[in-house]
Amino acid sequence: MKFMPELPEVETVRRGLAPFIEGARIESVRLNRPDLRFPFPQGFVDGLEGQTITHLGRRAKYLVAALSGGGVWLSHLGMTGAFFVADQRLAEPSRLKPGEAGGKHVHVVADLVHPSRGRVTLSYSDPRRFGFMDLFAPGTANPFIDPLGPEPLGNDLSAPYLADRLKAKKGPIKTVLLDQRVVAGLGNIYVCEALHMSRIDPRRAAGALNEREIERLVAAIRQVLEAAIAAGGSTLKDFSQADGQPGYFQHSFAVYGHEGDPCPRPECGGVTGRIVQAGRSTFYCPVCQH
Structure with missing residues (x-):
């Protein structure tokens, strides 16, 4: 992986x-x-x-x-x-x-x-x-930074902003959230986790999400990222802490990397599935994310 x-x-x-x-x-x-x-x-x-x-x-x-x-x-x-x-x-x-x-x-x-x-x-x-x-140099264009959307932990990411950016999008919400021009810094792992937390099917058309779903999604993005930072990040392959020990958020993954495992929501009863979207693995629960 x-x-x-x-x-x-x-x-x-x-x-x-x-x-x-x-x-x-x-x-x-x-x-x-x-x-x-x-x-x-x-x-x-x-x-x-x-x-x-x-x-x-x-x-x-x-x-x-x-x-x-x-x-x-x-x-x-x-x-x-x-x-x-x-x-x-x-x-x-x-x-x-x-x-x-x-x-x-x-x-x-x-x-x-x-x-x-x-x-x-x-x-x-x-x-x-x-x-x-x-x-x-001072004042020069930065092709890496200039096109980026708002930071997910900053005040610029709000439900109204995201609703405006999603309304014309026909692609799946998972893929749209990975577009750094929409929200900066989101990657595959934490998008999977945020979609599960907000109970949103990653295959849903981004423009079809309603106001309540978008509010849940924004809150979930913040919560997942803040928890991961507090845990020192996730260890997959080469990431580790200063002393060579791993970061620990991977132990809190709800769905990422858990294909075939029971959904962690006690009332759900679903089994975590895996699909491929835009060449990336998407992990989700087909029961509670619909």
Whole structure:
């Protein structure tokens, strides 16, 4: 089962990294290869060196580091990407795995000076190199960020907004929710879980959902994501916490990966099924999601 980190996993990484790099000046950057999934942009090293990371944010599934000169350092973890800070364990669970600073899969190393922590070595490891990094000058278009819809945990995602975006959609609700232009950061796992929580059939035409169903769906999206963040994300394949232990939300999956298991709703009596939609596995209960 392939796993691309979704919003909770990336937010977990952001929370783990922020105390070490926010406010830190980038003294030097070393690239151990010319590319990850894509080549590093021209001037990447020169554009980072001498800058201060003023804020580490997250937009959808991207880490977004704001720089003192107004630029943006953007990172995507792919399937196996991991940042780590020397050998220090982080306060928050994350994918960071201390002790890998000399590993053969370390492709980027940045030496930072933090105002309170002193010298910090930030490294990026990615065995499969599905992650990537980019650097955007102040005021330039960002093709990764600019088209995105609202954050699912922000105030901009509301039932009226989602109703407006869904009303003309004829495709299945599961597929529409994976469109990052509709809602940013939602991925296959948590969409399956939110649809089950809101009792909505993933095959339903998005435009056919009524007001009450959309209200339930928005509430379920928030609840599922917040619970996953609190659990430190989910572990499938390579995701793990700072100490190498797994995230734990996968133990709370209601339907994802549970094909053939009883629906967890005691009153339901259904059995979790699996279908394929737009090339992705969809897990759902055909009894209570209708």
